[in-house]
Amino acid sequence: MSQEIPLEFVDRSGTDCVKWDIPHSHPSPMMMWVADMEIASPKPVVDAITKRAAHHAYGYPVAPKEVNECIRQWAAKCFNWDISTEWISHSPGVCGSVAASIQAFTQPGDRIVVLSPIYFPLTNLPEDNGREAVRSSLIFDDKTRKWNINWDDFERKISLPRVKMFILCNPHNPTGRMWTREELTRLGELCLKHEVLIVSDEIHWDFALPREGSTPMHVPIASISPELSRNTLTFSAPSKTFNIPSFQFSFCIASNPRLREGFNVFLSRNAAFAENVFAFPAAIAAYTHCYQWVRDCDALFRKHCTMVYEMFSKDKFKGLVDVVDQEATFLLFINMNKAINYFHEKAMAKAGGATDELRLSNDKALFPLPRNTHPVTGAVLVDPAAPAAEFNRRTAGALKDFIFQKTGVLFNEGSQFGIDGDGWVRMNVGTKTENVEETLKRLESLFDTLFAAYP
Template sequence: MKRRKYEIDFEDFERKIIENNVKLFILCSPHNPVGRVWKKWELKKLGDICIKHNVYVLSDEIHSDFVYPGYKHTMFNTLSEAYEKISITCTAPSKSFNLAGLQISNIIIPNIEIRKKIKKEIAKVGYSSVGIMGIVACQAAYEEGEEWLNELKQYIYSNLGYLRNYLEDNIPEIELVEPEGTYLVWLDCSKLGISGKKLEEFIIHKAGLWLDVGYIFGKEGDNYIRVNIACPKSILDKALNRLEKAVRELKNEIK
């Protein structure tokens, strides 16, 4: 089966910067929801365009721990000193170690002047002091959580294989967009013949599932749904069974 893949339209990217007088580019790396792990040459091309037009880069790398075999995550700000000067890198232990409730994240800003401005803005909104529990949990996760994280990634990779096979064998109308990273999987539902709000209603009321429907990411996502596979395999199986039943009923209705 031919695997579809999302790619960057660099000409369109540069054109939008010029036409909209863009000053800050938010880079999602690895990309959510399409699951791309950007290659070095892609990041460099984006970086060069941003430098050319004096655009700062906010690099959201919160999913960087979740990269599948055969792929490697590269931090944008490590590729050159020039990129380092224009970059603000955001990471967190929340995705990797399920610590979102503790409100802790990391902002890496090598450029001292930018760092001062960001710290000033953070203080204005009351986030200048984080909770002690979050700090302790973050340190514990990074210092002692490697074994747990490695086992988690193997489990998620196994879930991905299960999802892939289940769709191919039982719900061929829904196609997996093969991810290179993240545990949020992008599924193409074009063959169902419904999209946008109608697809959302189908997922909620017919399949009995609460998933992210693609239109929330823009009109290009109208035919897609996003599934979180960072869960027990029994839960994933139950969800797929419901989805299969709903698709089968939909096909019968169309007939």
């Protein structure tokens, strides 16, 4: 039964929190990056954990049958998806599950297709396991403010030799897209046509942001048809939704026993067992009592996304910054490429064409508002911290470093999700409204400084 549970916020600093406690020298940081919230876990979850902690033995647990049953009921209530409890396997995390599926169903040298820009582990994991990550670049439409699938490119990529798997991110991180039933059907049919397995990361499936007068519903790709269900491994977890990622608990939904058994074998081979004693009562409480709490979170995220959009809709930002039309997740993608080009042209004119004075103080990147590729030629600018003279997926970070140096606001670098995201930043709006307001205040001040320096 869902309860009325207020949203509460916590100060994460000083609690060994990766989001707030990374080493830095800024006196008043505003950490708006990694997908970790300042919203406290809902009270039923906290109560369930506290009750279990009161039993002072924390040995090896066994999952009660209620875990799979509450996942089944959640899928039915939230997504109109009728699944069986027998389809559900437990694992320590979605990224580990993706890695296990790569090892189970592909071979070294095989190709795995993704839609780019994309959450970076979904390309790192194939590459780290000796596979080739093939990026099908999404196309940003600055009129609709949405990223769209390049269908010709996707079909060409999915039909390449040795493509064995398509890793879908649904909802999509970082673009904020909640793929439509029509888009998912077309993606799925192309995978069936070319005999490509679908691995679907749906960890953000609870974050379908409401619009005025309606609340859209997330569509799991495996729910569309029996054929797609048999060709899909779906991964999700309560971790992002209920702010409990440290419990390292996720689940796989697979109606096809061959896929389910193959996946479980590789979990077992890697001793990847979900054995956190607090995860099971937390999941049961979350999926049983916290439906309305999730909807309240979604409404808050919509409010925060609207605040960002309205700030950058001011006349002085017109034609300079694009904020995506956010459909899902609490991770908002912001396009600064036009502003980068604008200030680059202004700075070049002011410098008489010279660029030496346009470097950051640490000599890391060019231009008053930088990115990792040249705004005119598109050539990759070398990050001196990188081990080789080429774009480096793990270290490129010119834009977010610049913004942090100047404002104390830390975002995720767009190029972290692939070169398609260069010139973008990803902002975490899963926080209290005051933090969003302060972030926007600092960004506006930064732009005002740039406007004054490069009129």
